[in-house]
Amino acid sequence: MALTTDQSRLQRLREELNDLSIPSLDSKIIGIKPIEPPLYKLGAYDNKTNTIPIVPALETLTLTPSSTRLYIGLVLYANDLVFIVDLSFREKGKLTVSKRPTLITSTTISTSAFKDSAIVPGCIAFELAAAFEKRYNALIQRCDALNRGREDAFKRAKKPPKQVDQKLKEKLSLQPCDLPKPATATAAVPKAKAKAGGATPQNVMAGKKRAHPDDDFATQLSETAAFMRKKVRFEAVLAEAKGAVAVFNAVGSPWMALREVMERLERSVKGLTELEDGVKGE
Numbered sequence: 001m002a003l004t005t006d007q008s009r010l011q012r013l014r015e016e017l018n019d020l021s022i023p024s025l026d027s028k029i030i031g032i033k034p035i036e037p038p039l040y041k042l043g044a045y046d047n048k049t050n051t052i053p054i055v056p057a058l059e060t061l062t063l064t065p066s067s068t069r070l071y072i073g074l075v076l077y078a079n080d081l082v083f084i085v086d087l088s089f090r091e092k093g094k095l096t097v098s099k100r101p102t103l104i105t106s107t108t109i110s111t112s113a114f115k116d117s118a119i120v121p122g123c124i125a126f127e128l129a130a131a132f133e134k135r136y137n138a139l140i141q142r143c144d145a146l147n148r149g150r151e152d153a154f155k156r157a158k159k160p161p162k163q164v165d166q167k168l169k170e171k172l173s174l175q176p177c178d179l180p181k182p183a184t185a186t187a188a189v190p191k192a193k194a195k196a197g198g199a200t201p202q203n204v205m206a207g208k209k210r211a212h213p214d215d216d217f218a219t220q221l222s223e224t225a226a227f228m229r230k231k232v233r234f235e236a237v238l239a240e241a242k243g244a245v246a247v248f249n250a251v252g253s254p255w256m257a258l259r260e261v262m263e264r265l266e267r268s269v270k271g272l273t274e275l276e277d278g279v280k281g282e
Contacts, residue, residue, distance in 0.1 A: 006118030010128075017070075017131035025142045028067035031059055037150040040157035058154045061143050070132045074117050075125040080105045085125060087132055093140070095133055238276070241269045 016024075026032050043055035070087040077083060084100040120128075245266045 004118070010120070010124070013070075013128065014131065017128065017135050020135060020138045022142070025139055028064050028139055029143055029146070030062045030064055032061055032146065036146050037153040040154050042157065054154060054157050058150060061146050061150070063139055063143060067139055068136065070128070072120055072125050072128055074102070074119045075099075075122060076119045077122050080107075082119060085120075087129055089136055093137075095129075095136075097129070235276075238269065238272055241265060242273075245269055 038056055040054050040056070040058075043053045045052050068089045072085040072087065074082050075085040082102050082104050084102060086098040086100075088096050088098065090096050245262065
């Protein structure tokens, strides 16, 4: 037997109230975007206010009016009286039940103005009210979480990039090998005495440093150690980047900003890999 119109309405109402999935909840939130929170960034300089605004503007998400009200209809109570029941959340978290008397009972409804309306048993109405309250609380939690995410993202867009601590800079910088370089001293060459009546002979070693046999070796060792340190760090960073790209390509992400960053990283990794292979082949 096919369901009547009123039965179909109750079935749809029950399914909707029990659907707490994210897409269903988001459909009842006004102003929600496909990507939450939006990508806030500094806009163009405003000459009128002498400020740099954040775009887009921060907007607070709210619930649709239909998500805060539930019209059940004619409800049969235990005393055999029928009321028109309407549920609403006028204040956040406070359920208000509006009962309008009809002065009819289950036996007299057939001769009343509501003869074509179906009566909802009290137990079914109670079940719908509990599901409505649960769904409303889920909507409030979802809406509040999205608004907090928007506020945090908006505040981060206002702040300038954090300056890297100087000590951290020193630790992260690629320092050359700390091997001590032997000091080179200028050889002390005694001045030649001038001959009587003649010019003073020029010292060919004047102004030149004495070559030390260990100088070239120490310099080459220092440069080699610095190069190897940079090479090891480069290969480690490149391997981490390749791993991050591989994981992202496998799972993906709904966030457009993250997808753009990972696409740029993948192009960079490809270019660095080709460069590394070219160096190795030489």
